[in-house]
Amino acid sequence: MNSQHSDTFEPRITAFVCNWCTYTGADLAGTSRLHMASNVRIIRLPCTGRIDPLFIVKAFERGADGVIVSGCHPADCHYTSGNYHARRRFAVFHDIMQFLGVDPRRMTFSWVSASEGAKWKDVVNETVANIRELGPYEAYRALAPDAVEPWPEAVDGLTPAGDQEPAAKEVAS
Amino acid sequence: MSRIGVFVCHCGENIGRTVDCAAVAEALKDHPGVAHSEDYKYMCSDPGQALVKKAIEEHNLTGVVVAACSPHMHEKTFRRACDQAGLNKFMCEMANIREHCSWIHEDREDATAKAIDIGRTIIEKVKHNRPLEVIKIPVTKRAMVIGGGIAGIQAALDIADGGHEVVLVEKEASIGGHMSQLSETFPTLDCSQCILTPRMVEAYQHPNIKLHTWSEIEKVDGYIGNFEVTVRKKARSVDLDLCNGCGDCWAVCPSKRIPSEFDAGLSNRTAIYVPFPQAVPNQPVLDRENCTLFKGRAKGLKKDACGKCKDACLKNAIDYDTEDEFVVEEVGAIVVATGYKLYDVGREQPEGLKGYGEYGYGEDPDIIDGLQFERIASASGPTGGEILRPSDGKEPKTVVFVHCVGSRDIDKGMAYCSKICCMYNAKHAMLYKHKVHDGRAVAFYMDIRANGKGYDEFSRRAIEEDHAEYVRGRVSRIFRDGDKLKVWGFDTLNDEQVIIDADMVVLATAIRPNDGVKELAQKLSCSVDVDGFINEAHPKLRPVETNTAGVFLAGACQAPRDIPDAVAMASATGAKVLSLFSTDELEREPAVAVVDERTCIGCMRCALVCPYGAIEQREICTVDGQVCGHTAYVNPGVCQGCGTCQAVCLSNSIDLQTFTDEQVYSEINALCMWE
Amino acid sequence: MSTVVDATATQDAAARQPAEVLAYYPGCSLHGTEPEYDESLRAVVEALGVAIAEIPDWNCCGASSGHTTDQLLGVALPARNLALAEAAGFDRVLTPCAACYNRLAAARLAVAEDAALAEQMPDILGRPFENSVEVLGVLSLLREAAADIADLAAAPRPTPNPMVGAKLAAYYGCLLVRPPEVSAGDDPEQPMYMDEIIQACGAEAVDWNMKVECCGGAFSVSRTSSVLRLGRAIVEDARRSGAEAIVVACPLCHTNLDLRQRAMESRGEPRIPVLFITQIVGLALGLEPEALGLKRHFIDTEPLLSDLRVRAAQRVADEKRAAEEKAAKAAARAAKAAEAKAAQAADKTGADAPADAGGDA
Structure with missing residues (x-):
């Protein structure tokens, strides 16, 4: 694991995107063969309204150096108003994260529509460049217990990562 | 223990060029819980799908991950294959290594590593997938149409002709709407009533159409396929079964000076009245607000002040003591066709609008709006079709038509174009010139918008054959000057001021959504736009649907529409409703939220954020039937699966199937296990 | 008597609008061609209990000749007056002339909307300028005081x-x-x-x-x-x-x-x-x-x-006469009713009663 602030640092970025606008926009970037940095891993959700702020805390805890949240433009939400809820939620969350000592530049919030493949590329590249400059983020990684089973098996009725989840909540509360 | 099969697709060269597919398959083979992993050139081809099916059987797989293209591309394909092989199709997921990997990266090593990561993420998600069943919703094959104008009539007829029962609800005493008020229609100048009244009668007599006139929507419950609509049948005071429409009642009514809505205030009617001679049903209604008897009752008179109509009725059809009646109609689909009203220029309105006070509309009787001109030009109108001005009944020798009064100027009214005015102004100018040969018709316009079949030819005809004078510019002021109306305007093409001494002025006032549309939209969980028109689900691809499944839009409730547009929309809603009614049960993806009643605390925050009103409160009872608490309940028929409720749940008691917390946290865990 | 009423009403009006002194910008017309506007304005604001104080050393607002010659001059001239009012500690400036009002308000708007212009202003004016003074026309002032005017007029x-x-x-x-x-x-x-x-x-x-x-x-x-x-x-x-x-x-x-x-x-x-x-x-x-x-x-x-x-005067006389007639009628009606009552009482008590009643009266 490279903790040095150097040219070889490759940031790990998790993107939480909505299924209807940004995921499709990222698909369009693909069909348009728009080349971009390979540091972003996308998690597809139905709507930005579905994104629990704890997902972001969890991502930082599990080793992400940066997070992108992106959905439909205001007034374009597939579900009418999910993105408005998300916008309000993240406006507050943004401040909490700052209070908790996370540099707000590690979190990118953007609207990328299904027709904005090029914008998605820009969001990805800019975020990667920003995080590269900020260096790795390790403060929260210490919060995760060392002996985490890397690939836990699902146990019916239980959250498999149940050990860490409350920890994440404490952090956010 | 999961036994997951991983299938890595080369997509010909599309993925294989930048991603080492064999290496991906090899790397994922050792991922915990993976029982089988292989790569193939075209996984979506028949042999590729056969590989998946074969592996499911051979390895008794509990889940399938196809690392290939976007789920928007082939998720359905592979889920179907799994289904055919006996694996629940919701146990299959796509890992997008084409659009999100091979196509956007050049470095083979990087891309391969990323593809492995994506594969691991989806494998971890699939470990937590649960077998789900598609949701089946029974369909009540009966439709409701709200609004009995031309759009509503057309929609009702199309659905009824398709063999399904239709409930047609109309606010006024008769169906027909604004089209029944028109004299002639553009661009053919055929008589409006001549083409409309047969449709009205057809709707009235259709065995599949049930008509509620003088009725409004009180409440809408339920969801697609299963709506329960409460209709308020306003007290009509006339028994429609007994009444034969003879007219004895209105002949004796003493209140004869009530402005007629049908004639746009240009003539008077009685308190008990039939809106117009061709009304359907052709039976009167008693207007209680203006009736001597009811006014007396409202004042608290002990003895009824009148009763002449009841005495005159030989069929004994009049009953002063009827009350509003509520009828619950069960329907599977709803068509909204509530139409428009005209902008009341210069007056303070509930929406805070007020503009063009300087035009004197409503203050001078000879300054009228387009609908009033229609009535003056109509053979059934107050002047019998002669063009006579309202103030003194003289034939106006100069008529000024003003376009865009309230339209296309946000400072003076609405920002949008009302669409029909250019055409009806051309029609008015022609009708006027056809009847008053020595008259002068002057039209002040911004632009001529005549974009329909035969429309531009029509407006050119008004100018070239009927010699209507078109002046490009706005009117600044209209005021009375003795016998004349002074119209001050500006001709922007000649760059000069124009002053016209007119005998009558016709204002093309803007089209606005009808009264009560906003409230109706709320009852239907539909949204309205800034101008108050009901929002369609998609402006291009779903123009007659709304965001509420099973609710459709026809005509001017969605935006200003002319008759051909309204009829086309109506028939489109007819097709939508008929296709909905073509199956006994609707199938829906099980991507809906479910509540864990064991932990839900009943705070109902979820219901506050739900855009669909899908969440309701349920009582929890003890064994002996005592209410001991409340929990939320998600109606799977209404839920669209956005998951907004889940993110606000304080007790983690609501979960969105196919995107559960388990699944998402597993993905996050997997994603960040990068080495 | 009536002067007392007027004075209290004026005091009331003054009490309701405490302390604020409006800067007064008369402009050239009110000092030159139309002194009656100036005189009547001063008289009316005094009666309404509004205090005004002329801006010291005010200059031309630049109407017509100024703002049609040079745009910057058209802003700077009125802005100087606003700056003077600001320096003297006023919140609002009263400008009776419509042209002055228009220039002052337009300058205020231009400076508010153009940050670069706002930055230039102190340099041009040779004095600090925050653009903090509101511009008030006479009609706006009188509309604010409409209720007081209606009370005093009645x-x-x-x-x-x-x-x-x-x-x-x-x-x-x-x-x-x-x-x-x-x-x-x-x-x-x-x-x-x-x-x-x-x-x-x-x-x-x-x-x-x-x-x-x-x-x-x-x-x-x-x-x-x-x-x-x-x-x-x-x-x-x-x-x-x-x-x-x-x-x-x-x-x-x-x-x-x-x-x-x-x-x-x-x-x-x-x-x-x-x-x-x-x-x-x-x-x-x-x-x-x-x-x-x-x-x-x-x-x-x-x-x-x-x-x-x-x-x-005619109206007042008419009203007075109508009131008097009404009062007379009411008195007559009352007298008649009293008489009838007395007669009734007399019927009951006998023939002596009317003489007693007459004696009482």
């Missing part, structure tokens, strides 16, 4: 309010309503706020058509014929609508309609006096015509004023 006093029943045409012209961005009025095409003040005075604001038409403004000298043509249309429409006077709030409008009206008439039509809104309010508040500069007009206001006074 208060009883020895000479009755001559404005009651007077038919007045509220003439706004152009600068009070245009451009809408700097206009303090309501609907720029169909303004009503001067009409409301006229109604508060007890007078009737006639409905007419020319309230926002141009009077010719500064062309009074350079193109008099145009001014006559435009002014004629305004005066004729006012006459047709039955107005007894035209009411203005702009010195330029006043000059054109008052000074030029004689040249407008073609067949010896009766001339219509043109009064400032402050004069109307002053008369309604019971101020003396001399204090309001009513003798300074070219069109004699005296016939109108005496007519209004006669009508007011």
